[in-house]
Amino acid sequence: MAVSTVNISFQEDLLGQIDRIAKNEARTRSELIREAARMYIERKKKWESIFAYGESLSSKYKFTEDDVNKEIQKYRKEKK
Numbered sequence: 621m622a623v624s625t626v627n628i629s630f631q632e633d634l635l636g637q638i639d640r641i642a643k644n645e646a647r648t649r650s651e652l653i654r655e656a657a658r659m660y661i662e663r664k665k666k667w668e669s670i671f672a673y674g675e676s677l678s679s680k681y682k683f684t685e686d687d688v689n690k691e692i693q694k695y696r697k698e699k700k
Contacts (some may be wrong), residue, residue: 638652
């Protein structure tokens with residue numbers, strides 16, 4: 621796998637937090653930032669998948685955003 625070096629600017633307080641966590645977990649700053657980037661990308665893909673699923677259901681059953689909001693409000697009232 622090819623590796624590229626990237627220069628990133630951080631505010632000092634954020635960099636301090638990154639360094640403390642990396643030290644506590646016995647890893648390098650780069651390892652921590654790589655994992656954070658991977659986790660962000662995975663989470664973003666999951667949310668995109670969730671939204672795509674919701675859009676496919678709304679198209680299939682002709683739900684509108686207003687319909688969904690009404691159902692949420694109805695559910696919340698029932699749970700009180």
